[in-house]
Amino acid sequence: MTIHGFIAPGKAVPSAAVGRLTAVLSLLLLFSLTAPLWTAGPLAGSIFSAYGLGEMITEGDARLHGMGGTGLALTGNSSGSLINPALLGGLKFTGVTFTSRPEALYVRDEENDNVLTSARIMNFALCLPLGRGVGVSLDLRQLSDMKFKSYQETTFFDEPYTKMIARTGGLSMVSIGLAESFGNRLFVGLRGGYVFGRTTESRSGDFEDGDFRDSRTFSDRRHAGTQLTAGLAVKISRNFSAGAFITPAYDVQQDETRSSSFTKAVIEERTLSFPVKYGFGMAYRSGSQFSGQIDVITTRWADFTTDDQTVPGYRDAIRLAVGGQYQAVQENTRSYLRRIPLRLGYAYEPWYQKTSDGASITGHFLTLGLGLPFSRGGAVLDAALELGWRGNVSSAGAKETIVRGYISLWGFEPWFQRKK
Amino acid sequence: MFTGKRYQNVQNVWLIGLSLIIMAGGCSEKAKNPVGFGLWDDEGHWQVHQLVSQTVLADSSFHVSRGTGIGPYLLVGSYEGQEARSLLSFEEGLPDTLDRPLTAVTLNLIAYSQVSDDSILISAYPLHTPWSDSSATWESPWTTAGGDYEADPIAEGYFATAGGLQFQIELNTAGVELVQGWLDGQPNYGIMLKSNEQEDDHLKYFYSEDTPYYPYLQMIFTSQDSADTIMVDSKKDTFIAEPVPLPGEDLLLVSDGHVARTWLQFDISAIPESSFINLAMLSLSVSEFRDPLDNMSIRAYPVSDRHTLSYETSPSATANLFPGRELVEFNITTLAQDWVTGTENLGILLRPYLEYSSLSQVLFYSSSADSAHRPSLKIVYTIRPEDALASCRGKQGAR
Numbered sequence: 098m099t100i101h102g103f104i105a106p107g108k109a110v111p112s113a114a115v116g117r118l119t120a121v122l123s124l125l126l127l128f129s130l131t132a133p134l135w136t137a138g139p140l141a142g143s144i145f146s147a148y149g150l151g152e153m154i155t156e157g158d159a160r161l162h163g164m165g166g167t168g169l170a171l172t173g174n175s176s177g178s179l180i181n182p183a184l185l186g187g188l189k190f191t192g193v194t195f196t197s198r199p200e201a202l203y204v205r206d207e208e209n210d211n212v213l214t215s216a217r218i219m220n221f222a223l224c225l226p227l228g229r230g231v232g233v234s235l236d237l238r239q240l241s242d243m244k245f246k247s248y249q250e251t252t253f254f255d256e257p258y259t260k261m262i263a264r265t266g267g268l269s270m271v272s273i274g275l276a277e278s279f280g281n282r283l284f285v286g287l288r289g290g291y292v293f294g295r296t297t298e299s300r301s302g303d304f305e306d307g308d309f310r311d312s313r314t315f316s317d318r319r320h321a322g323t324q325l326t327a328g329l330a331v332k333i334s335r336n337f338s339a340g341a342f343i344t345p346a347y348d349v350q351q352d353e354t355r356s357s358s359f360t361k362a363v364i365e366e367r368t369l370s371f372p373v374k375y376g377f378g379m380a381y382r383s384g385s386q387f388s389g390q391i392d393v394i395t396t397r398w399a400d401f402t403t404d405d406q407t408v409p410g411y412r413d414a415i416r417l418a419v420g421g422q423y424q425a426v427q428e429n430t431r432s433y434l435r436r437i438p439l440r441l442g443y444a445y446e447p448w449y450q451k452t453s454d455g456a457s458i459t460g461h462f463l464t465l466g467l468g469l470p471f472s473r474g475g476a477v478l479d480a481a482l483e484l485g486w487r488g489n490v491s492s493a494g495a496k497e498t499i500v501r502g503y504i505s506l507w508g509f510e511p512w513f514q515r516k517k
Numbered sequence: 518m519f520t521g522k523r524y525q526n527v528q529n530v531w532l533i534g535l536s537l538i539i540m541a542g543g544c545s546e547k548a549k550n551p552v553g554f555g556l557w558d559d560e561g562h563w564q565v566h567q568l569v570s571q572t573v574l575a576d577s578s579f580h581v582s583r584g585t586g587i588g589p590y591l592l593v594g595s596y597e598g599q600e601a602r603s604l605l606s607f608e609e610g611l612p613d614t615l616d617r618p619l620t621a622v623t624l625n626l627i628a629y630s631q632v633s634d635d636s637i638l639i640s641a642y643p644l645h646t647p648w649s650d651s652s653a654t655w656e657s658p659w660t661t662a663g664g665d666y667e668a669d670p671i672a673e674g675y676f677a678t679a680g681g682l683q684f685q686i687e688l689n690t691a692g693v694e695l696v697q698g699w700l701d702g703q704p705n706y707g708i709m710l711k712s713n714e715q716e717d718d719h720l721k722y723f724y725s726e727d728t729p730y731y732p733y734l735q736m737i738f739t740s741q742d743s744a745d746t747i748m749v750d751s752k753k754d755t756f757i758a759e760p761v762p763l764p765g766e767d768l769l770l771v772s773d774g775h776v777a778r779t780w781l782q783f784d785i786s787a788i789p790e791s792s793f794i795n796l797a798m799l800s801l802s803v804s805e806f807r808d809p810l811d812n813m814s815i816r817a818y819p820v821s822d823r824h825t826l827s828y829e830t831s832p833s834a835t836a837n838l839f840p841g842r843e844l845v846e847f848n849i850t851t852l853a854q855d856w857v858t859g860t861e862n863l864g865i866l867l868r869p870y871l872e873y874s875s876l877s878q879v880l881f882y883s884s885s886a887d888s889a890h891r892p893s894l895k896i897v898y899t900i901r902p903e904d905a906l907a908s909c910r911g912k913q914g915a916r
Contacts, residue, residue, distance in 0.1 A: 144553030209551040247554040253565040254897060260563050262554065300562045302795075302899060308848055309796045312899045314562060358793040359901040452556065495553050 141213040142244030144204050144495055145458055145488060149411065149450040150369075151243030151267055151296070153396075154219060156180050158196045159503035163466015163481035164420025165442025167390035169378025170340035172284060172330050175224045175507065176479075178234060178274065181342045181378075182286030183328030185224060185232035186278035192224040193508045200501035206494060215244055219503075230278035234288070235271075242267040243296050257305035266296035268320055268349075276328070284330040284340075292322040292349055314357035320369070322349030336382050343375040346400065367404045372397040376416075389421035398449035410451045418444035420464065433470075440466035440481065452493050460487035462499070479505040561905035565795065568787055568896045573884035575782040575864060576892065578763055578770040579826070581872070582654055588873035589728050590629055592756040592774070593639055594712045594720035596809045596876045599759045601720065601774060602664060604648060606707035606753040607734050611700055617738040617745065619697045622688040624708075627730035628678055629722040630810060636677035637712050637719040641686065642666035643695050644706040650755040655775065664757065666709045671695055676721060684723065696736065707753070720809050720876065726751045761878055767885040768804055769892075771815055772878030773869040779881070780826055782864030783894040788857050792898040797853030799834075799865070801845045801881040802890040806838055808877035813838040814870035815879070817847045819855070820863040828866045835870065838879055845881070853896055 146152045160176040161168040168184075171177030175192040177184040199216040222236035243264040250259050272290030279285070298316040324347045330340035349369045356362040376394035398411045420442025425435040441464065448458035466481035485499035592601035605624075624641060645665040648658055659665045671692030676684045688696065699705040712719060724730035732751040737744055758774035769779040781799070788794075799817065806813070816835050818828035834847040849865065856862040869877065882890035 141550050144550075144556065147553060147556040204550075204552045206552050206555055208555075211550050211552045213550060213552075245553070246550050247557070248549050248551060249554040250551075254567050256897075258563075258565070260554070261549075262557050300902075302563050302565065304795060306796075308798070308850075309897065310794065310850055310854075312562075312793045312795065314902060357902075358899075359791055494556050 141202075141246050142200075142215050142242055143202065143487070143499075144213070144245060144247070144497060145448055145493075146243045146245040146264060147247070147262070148448070148452070148458075149408075151241045151245075151264065153241050153414075153449065154239050154267075155416070155444075155446070156220070156238060156240075158194055158220070158507075159466060159479035159481040159505035160440070160468060162483060162503040163440030163442060163464055163479065164390060164422060165392075165418035165444040165462070165464050166416075167378060167380075167392040167418045167420040167442060169342065169376055169392045169394075170330060170338045170380035170390060172332055172338050172340070172380070175222075176505075177330075177340070178224055178232070178276070178286075179220065179222060179236070179238070180376075181328040181330060181340045182234070182274040182288035182326055183276050183284040183330040183340065183342070185226075185234050185274050185276035185286050186230055186284035186330075187281075188224055188226040188232040191226065193222070194224075194505055195221040196503060196505040198501060198503050200499060202500075203498040205490060205496055207490060213497075217242065230281070232274075232276050232286075234274035236274070237271045238269065240268040240270050240292065240294075253304075256309065259303045259305070261299075261301045261303065263299045264296065266294060266318075268292055268294035268296075270324060272324070282332045284328075286328040286330075288326045288328070290324045290326075292320065292324050292347075294320050296320070310358075312358045314355070314359070316353055316355045318351050318353045320349050320351050322347060322369075322371075324371075338380045338382075339378065340380070341375070341377045344373065346373045347371050370400075370402040370405070372400040386425065387421065387423055389419070391417075391419045393417050396449060401449075410453075410455070411449060412447075412451060412457070414447045414449040416444065416446050418442060436470055438468045440464070440468075442466075446487075448487070454494070456489075456492040456494070458488050458493045460485055460499075462486075466503075476506065476508040479503070479507065561900075561902040564900040564902075564905040566898055566900065568785065568894075568898070570783045570785055570787075570894045570896070571884070571888065571891055572784040573781065573892060574784050575780060576769060576884050578777050578779045580760075580763065581776040581778060582657075583652070583776070583873075587651075587727070588756070588871070589725055590756070590874050591626070591710070591723040591725050591732070591754055592720060592758070592876065593710045593723070594637055594714070595759075596718050596720045597807050599761060599774070599876050600663075600711075601756050601758045601876060602709055602711040603723070603756040604644065604650070604653060604664070604707055604709055604754060605732055605751045606650075606705070607696075607699070607749045607751055608705050608707075609752040610749045612736075612747055617740045619693055619700065619736055620739040620744075621737040622693050622696045623735045624672060624686050624688065624732070625735060626684045626723040626732045628676070628682045628684055629724055630678075634677060634679055635717065635719060636675045636679075637714055637721060638673060638675050639684070639686070639710055639712050639721070640670035641672040641688070641692070642668075642670050642709045642711065643692075644709050647704075647706055650753045653755055653757055655757045655759055663759070664709050671708065684721075696734070718809070722875075726754050756873075758876060764880055767883050769801075769867075769881040769883045770878065771867050771869060771881070773813070773872055773874060774876040774878075776869070776872045777878070778826075778866055778868040780820065780864055780866050781892060782820075782862065783892075785853065785856060785862065785894065785896060788896060788898055789900060789904060790857060790859075791901045791904065792857055793901070794850050794854040794857060794896060794898050796895070796897040797848070797850045798895045799847040799849055800893050800895065801847075802886070802892075803838070803843050803845060804880040804882050804890075806840065806842070806879045808838070809875060810877075811840055813875075813877040813879060815845070815847075815867055816870050817849055817852075817865045817867055819852050819860075820866050823863045826866060833865065845879075849894075853894075857898070 143152045168177040173187045196219040202213040220238040224234045245264040248261040270290040274288035276286030303311040326344040328342040332338045374396040378392035380390045382388045394416045424438040444462040446460040462485040469478045481503040483501040488496040591603035672686040672688045674686035734749045736747045770777040816832040833852040
């Protein structure tokens, strides 16, 4: 039974070197994935989630992230359907998955450095092939994440004083996808989702002396909106496939309750108009062992508005990613290590908002990944390790070195399959 | 080694367990993070300023003429030249019918504390003038300041706490006749307790009728073959204290016994509206402090009417005084916040925590004193972020 695409029937190519490499990579990955456990940093995400709407989560599971986050053109497997709904049309088995993303960030600015750690569940998805090339999905995914906390100690009139900022929460989406394949070469899909989530933002000024009262401001923002994504994928030839998607601009209603030490609680409503997002990807497969992809995803963040007002500092973000997979042999061999697919990727990921000084923030990510079959064809644990660099101390005010893991657990069952 | 089915199952369990552990990792709050604070270009949230105001719109002291009947103590003796006398009445609870003669009467009181362990001679005198515990003062309602009383005492006795806290003196023949007269329906104005040893700081505190240790008379009625004893509790008592003159304009007075209060009003109009008050500390320099018990508690109340100087029932702050303290501070942060957010600033009133309970007094320097000693109100406040940002933008636009 084939679990993922590109594991086509073929003759096994046993190799002791591949086995050793896989074992070393496995240990390296699993060691890195436990980073949040052995680092003693505070619980926080990217420090650049101090800006804008927080960190935009690159969607996908550990398999896609092992290949730089590429997968728009990965026909014939479940993973690609998480980012391109058209790829649901190529499903053969019912799949259930969830993905976790633990990460450790070494962050530094001009004065301090620190290690931050966090872990989050990125998505949960159920993909169902209904037969005759039709597939549906139901998933819950995280779209954005705010987990920024920082403080600065100073004095006012000889009194020790601590300034604190905290931004937490994020946006999520529950969505339903529907896709159909036409002639096993053309795939068309649609995904509609309900966007929701809560973010909070608090600032406080705390005097060390207990005689002083501390000032507070707190914003509680709740969001609701809908998002639609259309996808397309084409098998151009036996080796080439292409995929694309577009998420048109959509509105999210934001209800904010703001309370502070200074005024009574204020409730405000506003409309966040998220910009259009679209992407294009190509995939190449060489036999049963090698595959490679390239994806380009653009989000027109410069068009983001709040109550029709352009937000200063937002800029268009073009994410470029390349990646590939190597699998020594197909699943029917008795060598476990040689059935493990190995993945490699790179992503260039600019931040969608400039710093307050107008500097751009860019990120570079190198990714490694593998898939560990649980049993012969039943389930797989995909894992990916991402090493990233984002920002710059001199221009962006801070830099973070990211060690990020992705873990996806996929289970497959032949539901709705007709017996021959 | 990787092909056994048993090993496969063990590996599956291990992988699932590892996944769960990793997902749980980082889910607990840890230390704070100092990195990246500079990314937040929003100093408007921490615009802390300080105002030290010595601009006093009003400061004055005034006496409150009211009886001390609500206090828990009866004071007898003197302290720092100020004398206190106690008044006791035993009108209620006297027996109606008498079939035996009254042969002996003793006055019983329980002491609370004393200034010194020295013994003091306390004398009891019959009073001539009717009085009320809610209005009797040193001057009123007497024809002679300090009370209208018989020249000769009806009882005398030395008291020192070394001998126990109970003070019991037996009334002499004139005293027994006085009480017999009360029983016979003659005018009953009670008795006064005073000490004639005013040259020393001898002051005694006895519990009043408002406490469980109230004073009482013990009356003994005797016939040929038996004697009956009746206890009569004091239902009305108070003490009166020699007046303390108000000080000159460079000092402010807060005193107990002969009660004086002080009113202070500062100008804080320089603080922007909607500012958040982090701290408002009223500081008063002590010129002179005295208290028989070496401890005085003063409370600050918001004034609610500037003409009558009536004040709110809940105090804004409390400060304690003790010998050697040169500066007294009142944390009136909440009150200052109310003033900034719209409550009219009518000033604050300083009074002893328990008025009519001692002979304590404190003199503070007033606004007429030199700048090092005059009252000051230090206010640390944070400007509302929106106002701070608007101010910054205004400055930037002016460049």
